Amino acid sequence: MKWRAHPDDVLPLWVAEMDVPLAPPIAEALHRAVDLGDTGYPYGSAYAEALAEFARERWRWDGVRIERTAVVPDVMMGIVEVLRLITEPGDAVVVCSPVYPPFYAFVTHDSRKIVEAPLGPDLRVDLDALEAAFVRARSQGRRAAFLMSNPHNPTGVVHTRDELQAIARLARKHDVRVISDEIHAPLVLPGAVFTPFLSIEGSENGFALTSASKAWNLAGLKAALVVAGPDAADDLRRLPEEVSHGPSHLGVIAHTAAFREGGIWLDELLRGLDANRTLLGQLIAEHLPEARYHRPEGTYLAWLDCSWLGLHDDRQRDELGVVSDVAGPAKMFLDRARVALSSGHVFGSGGAGCVRLNFATSPAILRQALSRMGRAVRDLDGLPDLDG
Ligand SMILES: Cc1ncc(COP(=O)(O)O)c(C=O)c1O
Numbered sequence: 001m002k003w004r005a006h007p008d009d010v011l012p013l014w015v016a017e018m019d020v021p022l023a024p025p026i027a028e029a030l031h032r033a034v035d036l037g038d039t040g041y042p043y044g045s046a047y048a049e050a051l052a053e054f055a056r057e058r059w060r061w062d063g064v065r066i067e068r069t070a071v072v073p074d075v076m077m078g079i080v081e082v083l084r085l086i087t088e089p090g091d092a093v094v095v096c097s098p099v100y101p102p103f104y105a106f107v108t109h110d111s112r113k114i115v116e117a118p119l120g121p122d123l124r125v126d127l128d129a130l131e132a133a134f135v136r137a138r139s140q141g142r143r144a145a146f147l148m149s150n151p152h153n154p155t156g157v158v159h160t161r162d163e164l165q166a167i168a169r170l171a172r173k174h175d176v177r178v179i180s181d182e183i184h185a186p187l188v189l190p191g192a193v194f195t196p197f198l199s200i201e202g203s204e205n206g207f208a209l210t211s212a213s214k215a216w217n218l219a220g221l222k223a224a225l226v227v228a229g230p231d232a233a234d235d236l237r238r239l240p241e242e243v244s245h246g247p248s249h250l251g252v253i254a255h256t257a258a259f260r261e262g263g264i265w266l267d268e269l270l271r272g273l274d275a276n277r278t279l280l281g282q283l284i285a286e287h288l289p290e291a292r293y294h295r296p297e298g299t300y301l302a303w304l305d306c307s308w309l310g311l312h313d314d315r316q317r318d319e320l321g322v323v324s325d326v327a328g329p330a331k332m333f334l335d336r337a338r339v340a341l342s343s344g345h346v347f348g349s350g351g352a353g354c355v356r357l358n359f360a361t362s363p364a365i366l367r368q369a370l371s372r373m374g375r376a377v378r379d380l381d382g383l384p385d386l387d388g
Contacts, residue, residue: 002358006340011369014340016153018217018300018360020269025261026216026254033253042223042249047071050259051210051225057263058186061199068228070239073246075183075209075224076106079147081243082207082226085235086177087112087145092137094146094176096125098303098347098354100153107147115144118350123155123294123303127166134174145177150197151184154347154356155303156296158192161200168202177232178206183224184299186215186266189274192297198229205231212258214299215266223251273300276359279366287374300360303344307353309377330355337376339369 002017033039045066052064072078083093089111095103097116104114117133120126130146137144148167151158159167171178180197188194198208211224224247228236277295280302284293292305306329326334330343333355344354359366 006334010334010338010340011365011372012340013358013361013365013369014342014356016214016301016358017219018269018358019362019365020217020360023216023258023262023265025265026218026257029253029257029261030221030250033250038249038253040249042071042244042247042252045069046256047223047252047259048225048227050256051227054186054259054263055196059194059196059199061196063196063198064227065230068230068233068236070226070228070236070244071247071252072209072224072226072243073222073248074213074219075181075211076102077243077246078209078224078226079103079179079181080106080110081239082179082209082235083107083110083112083145083147085238086207086232087143091142092144094130094133094137094144095348096130096148096152097349098154098344098351099149100181101346101348103147103149104348112145114348116349119152119155119157123152123157125152125159125163125167127163127170130167131170131174134170134176137176138174143177144174145179146171148178148180148197149184150180150182151188151194151298153184153299154301154342154344154351154354155294156299156301157294158188158194158297160193161195164195164197164200165202168197168200168206171206172202178203180206180208182208182210183214185210186212187270187273187300188298189270189277189296194298198227204229207232207236212255212262215269216254216258216262218251218254218258221248221251221254223247223255273360276300276361276363276366277302279363280357280359280370283366283370287370288377290377300358302357302359303354304357305354309353309380311353328353332380333373333376336379337369337372339373 002012048069055061092115093107115137117130208227290308311328326343342356344351
């Protein structure tokens with residue numbers, strides 16, 4: 001999608017895909033399956049076993065129990081299915097805005113309503129705002145869930161053990177079920193430590209969603225895992241059998257190879273992303289010094305506050321009334337710098353005026369993109385207001 005959605009002169013730094021060659025052990029596993037004609041339905045627990053081993057080695061966490069896992073088509077469909085187990089239509093789902101836009105779309109499409117708990121000015125979870133949102137979500141005595149991005153997309157914040165502990169305590173206090181989306185967990189960069197939510201005391205009735213798709217660039221090979229805490233096992237048993245028909249067998253093979261044999265490739269990737277993160281910091285200081293930028297601790301996503309530009313971010317609608325995905329600074333950078341970024345306004349409250357930049361690309365492309373963006377901003381001076 002990344003390199004197809006825009007014309008050739010656009011540098012695509014938007015959707016969460018990486019410009020990397022496939023990890024050799026994954027390619028070999030897929031080649032083997034194709035050579036064998038092994039292209040039927042998925043079966044077995046290899047994916048969950050590979051995750052369990054990876055979690056023990058990388059996160060020093062021995063908490064993945066195969067009988068408390070289920071393979072689902074992808075993380076977002078897994079989230080929807082878990083929400084169906086623990087909430088009903090009309091119930092509230094709390095999210096920390098700004099956050100990954102499908103958290104809004106998938107949740108509301110399934111007739112749950114969103115209650116926002118905006119992040120603090122440091123872009124970390126604001127526990128007071130979270131508690132207020134829990135109270136609001138539960139105000140009519142209805143069930144409620146907290147859908148958390150751990151690490152957080154789009155800010156790259158990696159929640160600390162203390163933060164997760166406080167979140168678990170609040171969730172217990174207000175009887176809110178936690179769903180921790182841990183798709184970016186293997187992508188924690190030097191300086192930060194990933195903590196699985198289900199390793200936290202008080203998380204026992206929570207769920208985690210995991211997948212190899214972000215860290216090994218496998219979004220086209222559909223598969224993901226739900227992991228239930230011990231007190232959520234009965235809920236998971238109610239997962240309808242047909243959900244297991246969604247994942248792709250080749251997806252399961254690829255994701256299993258990633259967790260089992262993709263460690264060396266991942267380490268090399270993380271070194272490259274760390275170097276790109278440093279380069280990006282330098283390029284922002286050089287070309288967009290006015291942008292407010294918090295160095296991400298994980299993911300390959302950077303969140304740039306460009307509100308100094310003063311570009312309106314009001315949701316623009318097309319002739320059918322459909323809200324445009326690209327507005328404000330992202331639209332300006334697309335039009336004038338030919339750089340495609342994710343537009344902040346679709347990430348919910350606090351997103352307008354910001355852009356999300358995907359730095360999982362070559363240093364050369366990063367340099368070119370930031371240089372073009374800087375030039376576009378300088379050229380704006382003296383030109384009429386884009387939205388005027
Ligand atoms: C936080 C988060 N959750 C879920 C997804 C999508 O995962 P999937 O394609 O497995 O639904 C993404 C993709 O970028 C993401 O950033």
